[in-house]
Amino acid sequence: MTPRRSPRAVLPWLFCALMAGCANQPQPYDYSAFRAHPPRSILVLPPINQGTTVEGTYGFLSAATRPLAEHGYYVFPVSVVDHFMKAQGMPGAGEMHEVPLARAREILGADAVLFVTLERYGQTYVVVDSVSEVRIRARLYDTASETLIWEGSGFAQSGLGGGGDPLARLVAAVVVQAIGSSTDASHGLSPVAMNNMLASPKRGLPYGPYHPKAGLTE
Amino acid sequence: MIARRIPRPAALAALLLATGCTSTPPTLYAWGQYEPLVYASYASPGKVPAAEQLALLQQDIDEAAASGRRVPPGVRAYMGYLLAEEGKPDAARVQFLAEKVAFPESAVFMDRLIEGIGGKP
Numbered sequence: 001m002t003p004r005r006s007p008r009a010v011l012p013w014l015f016c017a018l019m020a021g022c023a024n025q026p027q028p029y030d031y032s033a034f035r036a037h038p039p040r041s042i043l044v045l046p047p048i049n050q051g052t053t054v055e056g057t058y059g060f061l062s063a064a065t066r067p068l069a070e071h072g073y074y075v076f077p078v079s080v081v082d083h084f085m086k087a088q089g090m091p092g093a094g095e096m097h098e099v100p101l102a103r104a105r106e107i108l109g110a111d112a113v114l115f116v117t118l119e120r121y122g123q124t125y126v127v128v129d130s131v132s133e134v135r136i137r138a139r140l141y142d143t144a145s146e147t148l149i150w151e152g153s154g155f156a157q158s159g160l161g162g163g164g165d166p167l168a169r170l171v172a173a174v175v176v177q178a179i180g181s182s183t184d185a186s187h188g189l190s191p192v193a194m195n196n197m198l199a200s201p202k203r204g205l206p207y208g209p210y211h212p213k214a215g216l217t218e
Numbered sequence: 219m220i221a222r223r224i225p226r227p228a229a230l231a232a233l234l235l236a237t238g239c240t241s242t243p244p245t246l247y248a249w250g251q252y253e254p255l256v257y258a259s260y261a262s263p264g265k266v267p268a269a270e271q272l273a274l275l276q277q278d279i280d281e282a283a284a285s286g287r288r289v290p291p292g293v294r295a296y297m298g299y300l301l302a303e304e305g306k307p308d309a310a311r312v313q314f315l316a317e318k319v320a321f322p323e324s325a326v327f328m329d330r331l332i333e334g335i336g337g338k339p
Contacts, residue, residue: 058260077292109326
């Protein structure tokens with residue numbers, strides 16, 4: 001005999017299917033590791049740059065302090081740390097990301113290190129639009145326990161927008177592409193991507209000790 | 219003919235509500251020229267000489283003090299670094315110590331930098 005499914009068991013699924021938002025609800029982040037090791041200070045290293053332009057590394061790094069400091073953390077001076085580590089024999093982000101966490105703690109006194117990967121940074125030419133894009137991924141490690149306490153991703157984009165004569169937009173797109181590459185339009189998008197990452201619904205970084213909402217996530 | 223008019227109290231209330239909705243909370247810090255200068259130092263090296271950067275950052279610090287705002291993490295440390303590069307270790311040490319006072323989390327690194335320029339932490 002086939003078991004009969006109770007109509008009531010189907011209802012929650014039906015309800016969820018009708019509510020369009022259900023499929024896109026972000027999975028809440030598990031903050032237990034973070035709560036065990038909440039940092040006061042964060043060291044932001046130059047990012048690993050997977051984007052198409054070399055400007056991405058410092059275009060991102062020079063705009064990384066404000067979002068994190070406004071989120072309530074002490075942020076080590078990015079330029080000073082960069083020059084300091086270069087003087088210690090680490091020429092770039094690749095080498096700096098290899099530094100043992102215990103060393104970051106001992107030498108710089110950092111509670112946590114933010115390892116950022118710049119997945120996209122720069123102009124992409126998309127049909128009749130020219131789009132500036134920044135996409136980042138980051139992982140935050142506690143230096144004392146050497147555990148991952150948070151991770152996130154963020155994205156920001158700007159383009160010409162829609163409407164108008166397709167040929168004119170095509171020409172405009174090429175011009176924007178050319179100008180954009182030389183003036184690094186993506187630099188302005190870096191903090192937007194960072195803020196989007198820090199404030200991700202249900203997955204954001206908790207506010208730091210200098211923020212009125214210290215410890216809260218939203 | 220009756221003229222259509224929005225009653226005054228309602229219009230005033232709407233205006234107050236609108237401005238209240240669009241106001242943004244003040245930032246924790248007064249950011250000034252810090253990030254643009256760091257960006258310029260990488261994107262266009264040498265375009266803004268150290269002395270000019272220091273003058274602009276000192277202006278930011280003075281303006282922040284005048285309006286009761288706080289100087290962001292790293293500004294004084296960056297000034298100390300610029301001063302050290304200019305061959306002014308005593309002035310650099312003053313800035314590193316000021317960073318330490320404002321942000322105790324920076325103590326280990328600031329002491330390291332002071333030692334690096336031959337000073338006493």
